[in-house]
Amino acid sequence: GxxxxxxxxxxxxxxxxxxxxxxxxxxxxxxxxxxxxxxxxxxxxxxxxRNDRNKKKKDVKEEVVLPENYELSGELEELVNKVSKAHKETFPSLGQLGKYTTNSSADHRVQLDLGLWDKFSELSTKCIIKIVEFAKRLPGFTTLTIA
The missing domain is CATH 3.30.50.10 (Erythroid Transcription Factor GATA-1, subunit A)
Known part of the structure; x- marks a missing residue:
């Protein structure tokens, strides 16, 4: 406990x-x-x-519902699927982000400032790493030039 x-x-x-x-x-x-x-x-x-006693990881696939008369070209649909897959494989779910929150009750403010900076630094670093991982999974990104 x-x-x-x-x-x-x-x-x-x-x-x-x-x-x-x-x-x-x-x-x-x-x-x-x-x-x-x-x-x-x-x-x-x-x-x-675990963040919640009764919660277990479930793979919930969200599907975008488009109007009946709307069609994506095969190429565009493939691109959308690749970007969606890259995002799901790279970024944590909101439940996983719970470990980066803080308890701000009055009893525990003694070292809150230092704790917040540590958490901010850790989360910022992880975000940068995840953004780079995500970008590398996007079709064509690695072939772009910096100029």
């Missing part, structure tokens, strides 16, 4: 000692920072925490 809540709410804890508190069944509630670090040390993974 502690690990899941910490990850889902993107909690930022601080240690009031020297960041090596002994964590066991009796002392685990004394230092949340060291408790969370111990979770990571024993192999618990952020990525393994």
């Amino acid at each position: 502690f690990f899941r809540r910490s990850i889902q709410k993107n909690m930022v804890y601080t240690c009031h000692r020297d960041k090596n508190c002994q964590i066991n069944k009796v002392t685990r509630n004394r230092c949340q920072y060291c408790r969370l670090q111990k979770c990571f040390e024993v192999g618990m993974s952020k990525e393994a925490v």
